[in-house]
Amino acid sequence: MSNMSIAIAVLVVMTSVGLVFGLILAVANKKFAIEVNPLIHIVEDILPKGQCGACGYAGCMAYAEAVVINPDVQPNLCIPGKSAVAKMVGELTGKAALEMEPRVAFVKCAGNQDKAIKAYKYEGIQECVAATLLQGGHKGCQYGCLGFGTCVRSCPFDAMTMSEDGLPIINSKKCTGCGKCEIVCPKKVIELVPIGVPIAVNCNSKDKGAIVRKVCSVGCIGCGICVKNCQHGAIKIENNIAIVDSKICVSKCSESTCLHKCPTGAISKFSQ
Incomplete structure (x- = not known):
């Protein structure tokens, strides 16, 4: 068998293995996927997207996740959003938004x-x-x-x-x-x-x-x-x-x- 034939055979085998593993990963991803609470994305959408960290979390998505999932996280932590955003987050999460001093x-x-x-x-x-x-x-x-x-x-x-x-x-x-x-x-x-x-x-x-x-x-x-x-x-x-x-x-x-x-x-x- 020539070197060219060997190289082609190796390439075919590697491609086949890659396809198999890719299929396995796709099935596993679908089977074990964690459902994300849609409310998290709704809350994130109303945040200012400044990613300033004033809320104490690493960005708007992190705060949205925390305020939706954790009952102890207050809805008024987004300082840039002020009272208007605090009120909306409170209504969405069922929490009372305390008055903020601008x-x-x-x-x-x-x-x-x-x-x-x-x-x-x-x-x-x-x-x-x-x-x-x-x-x-x-x-x-x-x-x-x-x-x-x-x-x-x-x-x-x-x-x-x-x-x-x-x-x-x-x-x-x-x-x-x-x-x-x-x-x-x-x-x-x-x-x-x-x-x-x-x-x-x-x-x-x-x-x-x-x-x-x-x-x-x-x-x-x-x-x-x-x-x-x-x-x-x-x-x-x-x-x-x-x-x-x-x-x-x-x-x-x-x-x-x-x-x-x-x-x-x-x-x-x-x-x-």
Whole structure:
């Protein structure tokens, strides 16, 4: 028998074996197939499909499966979907959807290229996490936004852009409050705040006032003037920075006196 004949014979045998195994697998797949609850796909279809993970699960399909199958998983875990989606998921799964507080991302830094000094010239990878590996970053303020847009690139809803002066801008109409940007920021400059809060502290520094003045012209110096001028006790100084109780601020404040008293302008109206 020639080499060609042997090769053909081997090819025929291998093809036959492949077909047999393929048939066996097809039969087994059909016989042992696990039926998927159709409600899982229905729930998944109404989710925003941002795959942001704000619900605590690895994507929308994983959450849909969990909320349908597990009676302990709440129907209001999809933050981007807000109350409307929570209500629909609750109706489909027979669960009560608790009221959700709508939130939006906020950048706690106003120290742009003109207002905050640089400790050195950075020429590495234009990415915030990478930049922090070199002495914590190139900014004089070790708590400030580094301006490389890691948060912008991580936003699954296209709700963020970078300004020309090196700070992220949040489109509150597009922002779902999923928190993805908050998670990826190595400086923890971004936080989620309730929609409707009238004021915000545009600073993240924990340094004492004298240090803040040296590196940023708009940083909070922890002077406490805002605390003294707040009639409702909504502001306190903690770790050298003003902290605003958003619940008190939203419910009681009708005139933000602190805005006019802040010597550096670190407190400003929260534009939404």
